[in-house]
Amino acid sequence: MISIYNLCKAYNGVPVLTDVRATIEKGEVVAIIGPSGTGKSTLLRCINGLETPDGGSITVNKVDVTRADTDLAAVRQKMNMVFQNFNLFNHLAVLQNLTLAPIQLLKEDPMAAANRARALLTKVGLGDHQFHYPSQLSGGQKQRVAIARCLAMNPDVMLLDEPTSALDPRNIGEVLSVLTRLADEGMTMVIVTHELEFAREVADRIFFMSDGAIYEEGTPEHIFGNTQRQKTREFIIQSRSLCFTAAIKRPDLHGLHGSIRDFCKNNGLDRKIRHDLQLLSEEVIQLISAAVEQTAHKHEGHITVAIDYFSNRDRVQLIVGAPKWIPDPLQPDDSNEIALALINNMSTGVSTSMEEQRRIITVTL
Amino acid sequence: MINPAFRALSTAFLVTVALLLPRILLAEDALPYSSTDDLSKARIAVLQGSVYDGLVSKRFPQSTLQQYLSLTDIIAAIKSGRADAGFTDEPPFKVALRTEPELYIVGEPLVRYPIGAGFRKDRTELRDAFNQFLRGLKASGDYDKLESHWLDHDGLPQQTVEPVASGEPLVIGTTIAGIPFVATRNNKLVGFDVTLGELFANSQNRPVRFEQMDFGALIAAANAGRIDMIMASMFITDERKKRIDFSDPYFELNGIAFARIGVSAASLTTEAAADTSEVGLWGAIKASFYDNLIKEDRYQLILHGLWITLLISLGATLLGTVFGGAICWLRMSSLPALNVLGRGYINLMRGIPVLVFLMLLYYVVLAPVRIDGITVSILALGLNFAAYAAEIYRTGLNSIDSGQREAGVSLGFSEAQTFRLILLPQTIRAILPVYKNEVISLVKMTSIVGYIAVQDLTKASDIIRARTFDAFFPLIFVAALYLLLVWMLISLLDRVQGARHPQQGVRP
Numbered sequence: 001m002i003s004i005y006n007l008c009k010a011y012n013g014v015p016v017l018t019d020v021r022a023t024i025e026k027g028e029v030v031a032i033i034g035p036s037g038t039g040k041s042t043l044l045r046c047i048n049g050l051e052t053p054d055g056g057s058i059t060v061n062k063v064d065v066t067r068a069d070t071d072l073a074a075v076r077q078k079m080n081m082v083f084q085n086f087n088l089f090n091h092l093a094v095l096q097n098l099t100l101a102p103i104q105l106l107k108e109d110p111m112a113a114a115n116r117a118r119a120l121l122t123k124v125g126l127g128d129h130q131f132h133y134p135s136q137l138s139g140g141q142k143q144r145v146a147i148a149r150c151l152a153m154n155p156d157v158m159l160l161d162e163p164t165s166a167l168d169p170r171n172i173g174e175v176l177s178v179l180t181r182l183a184d185e186g187m188t189m190v191i192v193t194h195e196l197e198f199a200r201e202v203a204d205r206i207f208f209m210s211d212g213a214i215y216e217e218g219t220p221e222h223i224f225g226n227t228q229r230q231k232t233r234e235f236i237i238q239s240r241s242l243c244f245t246a247a248i249k250r251p252d253l254h255g256l257h258g259s260i261r262d263f264c265k266n267n268g269l270d271r272k273i274r275h276d277l278q279l280l281s282e283e284v285i286q287l288i289s290a291a292v293e294q295t296a297h298k299h300e301g302h303i304t305v306a307i308d309y310f311s312n313r314d315r316v317q318l319i320v321g322a323p324k325w326i327p328d329p330l331q332p333d334d335s336n337e338i339a340l341a342l343i344n345n346m347s348t349g350v351s352t353s354m355e356e357q358r359r360i361i362t363v364t365l
Numbered sequence: 366m367i368n369p370a371f372r373a374l375s376t377a378f379l380v381t382v383a384l385l386l387p388r389i390l391l392a393e394d395a396l397p398y399s400s401t402d403d404l405s406k407a408r409i410a411v412l413q414g415s416v417y418d419g420l421v422s423k424r425f426p427q428s429t430l431q432q433y434l435s436l437t438d439i440i441a442a443i444k445s446g447r448a449d450a451g452f453t454d455e456p457p458f459k460v461a462l463r464t465e466p467e468l469y470i471v472g473e474p475l476v477r478y479p480i481g482a483g484f485r486k487d488r489t490e491l492r493d494a495f496n497q498f499l500r501g502l503k504a505s506g507d508y509d510k511l512e513s514h515w516l517d518h519d520g521l522p523q524q525t526v527e528p529v530a531s532g533e534p535l536v537i538g539t540t541i542a543g544i545p546f547v548a549t550r551n552n553k554l555v556g557f558d559v560t561l562g563e564l565f566a567n568s569q570n571r572p573v574r575f576e577q578m579d580f581g582a583l584i585a586a587a588n589a590g591r592i593d594m595i596m597a598s599m600f601i602t603d604e605r606k607k608r609i610d611f612s613d614p615y616f617e618l619n620g621i622a623f624a625r626i627g628v629s630a631a632s633l634t635t636e637a638a639a640d641t642s643e644v645g646l647w648g649a650i651k652a653s654f655y656d657n658l659i660k661e662d663r664y665q666l667i668l669h670g671l672w673i674t675l676l677i678s679l680g681a682t683l684l685g686t687v688f689g690g691a692i693c694w695l696r697m698s699s700l701p702a703l704n705v706l707g708r709g710y711i712n713l714m715r716g717i718p719v720l721v722f723l724m725l726l727y728y729v730v731l732a733p734v735r736i737d738g739i740t741v742s743i744l745a746l747g748l749n750f751a752a753y754a755a756e757i758y759r760t761g762l763n764s765i766d767s768g769q770r771e772a773g774v775s776l777g778f779s780e781a782q783t784f785r786l787i788l789l790p791q792t793i794r795a796i797l798p799v800y801k802n803e804v805i806s807l808v809k810m811t812s813i814v815g816y817i818a819v820q821d822l823t824k825a826s827d828i829i830r831a832r833t834f835d836a837f838f839p840l841i842f843v844a845a846l847y848l849l850l851v852w853m854l855i856s857l858l859d860r861v862q863g864a865r866h867p868q869q870g871v872r873p
Contacts, residue, residue: 050771050774050775073777073778074777076774076775076776077776080775080776085768089772089773090769091787091790091794100786104778104782104786150776153776
């Protein structure tokens with residue numbers, strides 16, 4: 001249905017896409033993953049014609065969209081796009097957002113278009129919101145309306161450009177649920193996403209992009225389970241968890257904060273969670289330091305800080321490991337009362353255990 | 366808390382004091398100047414562009430010259446003490462003297478000047494025709510009848526000259542010099558010059574049209590071809606002869622100096638003062654209201670002016686709004702040539718005062734074309750408005766997130782459809798508040814069109830003031846009308862804004 005051959009694109013001489021080749025079949029759900037700045041969104045925008053490639057070709061339903069004489073508008077009517085920032089028409093109510101294109105472009109009867117739009121809104125769970133304006137909706141609701149707006153055009157294929165990246169973590173689930181349902185119904189979709197769990201669940205095939213090209217493609221089982229290619233492996237491991245090592249003596253707290261900031265950004269976690277993670281990890285490290293003070297041990301060894309993010313369960317886990325000779329830092333005493341209370345308050349669960357000769361403290365948000 | 370009734374009363378009191386102040390202040394009973402020689406160090410008010418400004422600098426080099434646009438303004442300046450004496454033509458001043466008892470003529474006449482009709486230098490045929498017509502009129506004795514009718518009887522009872530119905534109209538430039546020469550009465554231009562002009566046009570078998578303008582603009586207008594001839598009680602002077610040709614004199618008149626007496630006794634014996642003392646302060650206001658608005662149906666002048674102001678406002682807004690769109694398109698074009706053109710236009714229009722631009726259009730750019738002042742006004746104000754509108758549009762368009770365009774085209778809309786259905790409605794919504802302000806200033810800016818002889822609301826008040834020599838009522842009334850006009854426009858645009866800003870709530 002879509003075939004991309006030899007696609008190249010550069011911005012001001014900096015190559016963004018180099019020799020991208022791919023085919024996407026009808027009914028297929030393709031997830032494009034990869035580190036930031038590797039041209040995932042640019043590839044999607046080239047398919048849609050929002051960006052003009054410098055070389056190569058893209059054919060959609062056997063029509064070459066890169067040629068200047070192609071009627072792009074006609075192609076786009078069958079190939080709609082969902083944007084990271086929703087881009088709902090702010091001057092129109094939800095229902096008119098859905099009916100504008102069918103009435104104007106497909107010359108649909110306004111009443112029929114409105115009825116169909118209402119059915120689509122019900123499908124995405126927003127049947128009650130047809131008279132709302134975009135400014136009155138939450139991010140998740142806006143994105144569901146945007147999806148319904150695409151569906152109103154009865155597209156052959158939907159292009160989704162990071163549909164959950166601008167959302168509050170609380171709202172990601174509702175959008176992913178709608179998309180999962182669409183995938184089950186057989187809609188052809190190309191999704192650029194950072195939600196690896198979602199990509200794994202919903203995609204038939206995964207393109208892993210790195211440095212402007214499709215580095216590896218395969219089934220989710222292959223990419224997430226047993227890929228042997230190094231960049232893919234590193235990305236999969238990195239993006240799901242953060243690993244940071246600090247010396248017990250004078251730990252690099254600024255470095256830790258910076259890593260947490262990057263991790264949150266890559267995973268679309270908001271400021272609040274970032275702040276909590278930074279504060280919690282700092283408090284736990286302080287507790288460990290306090291515990292070390294009580295021993296006669298020389299301050300040697302290191303602390304590891306790991307963060308795991310489970311987007312499908314909307315849960316973040318902070319795992320701090322320390323050498324086993326350190327006494328349990330969570331043991332209450334006079335000096336750490338406040339810190340313990342703070343940790344308990346900010347998290348949903350705190351536990352400590354011994355694993356592989358190390359003391360592990362797990363904090364769940 | 367101030368009682369509203371008390372406030373109304375005190376306002377009425379202030380108004381009354383303002384009306385009567387000139388009369389109350391006149392306490393002394395002396396003529397400050399007994400001969401024109403006493404005026405050597407005075408502040409002297411003259412009509413701008415009249416012969417008197419040259420006369421003042423020649424005969425009274427130590428005096429201070431003040432130039433005004435009408436006799437009304439000169440009289441007002443003298444009454445309020447801002448000028449010591451005024452120089453003007455004797456006949457219109459004598460008329461003014463009937464209602465202005467605190468003024469008097471100083472000494473002997475300053476000059477005696479012949480008055481002639483003015484023609485562009487190449488219009489010798491028309492000039493000769495006029496001279497021949499004048500000789501005929503004098504020979505038949507009709508001239509003497511006409512002169513006596515206007516100079517001795519103020520042109521009453523009113524006589525009308527039946528105009529020729531069709532043909533190329535003879536356009537005569539004139540200025541409101543006051544009775545007996547040129548004045549408005551019952552909203553019609555009348556006077557000795559006017560009747561003479563009408564008779565001359567009839568003798569040429571042509572209909573006549575009078576074009577009213579400021580005195581200083583007449584010669585320029587004749588040379589620009591906007592008018593065929595000048596009949597505005599214009600003195601024949603050597604200086605003027607360099608610029609235009611004159612007919613044989615059709616009248617001779619005295620130029621006089623006048624000043625304020627300040628005699629309370631004298632003013633009390635006059636009708637106006639007697640009225641005031643009989644019916645009280647309220648009566649004075651009523652009388653002033655009657656004089657300025659009711660008498661001779663003067664309110665019709667105001668209504669007509671209101672209509673012209675409205676017409677120019679709407680026309681210029683419409684032109685500027687549409688043309689501004691084109692300029693905005695140029696300004697936002699990615700082609701350097703078009704972009705520079707748009708930028709240049711905007712900078713040019715924003716850099717020239719709109720009044721200067723208006724006069725440039727009227728007297729220079731469009732001088733060879735016969736377009737009436739209203740059209741020129743709409744053009745000038747509209748073209749000026751377009752520059753501001755273009756910048757407003759550009760700001761509005763830039764404020765719309767680029768994602769809106771992308772969402773539009775990615776649904777399959779063409780660029781034009783995206784603009785019309787998605788970007789334009791949002792832009793309109795964004796710019797309306799600023800646009801509204803710009804329209805309001807445009808409406809008020811229309812008050813400058815009087816400079817090119819268009820009788821708008823402001824000019825209407827000037828014309829009435831020229832007859833009643835009263836500044837208070839015409840100005841207050843016109844100010845109130847502008848306020849009303851602007852208020853109506855705001856309500857109208859607010860309504861549009863309301864429609865563009867759909868209620869941010871859930872409909873039932």
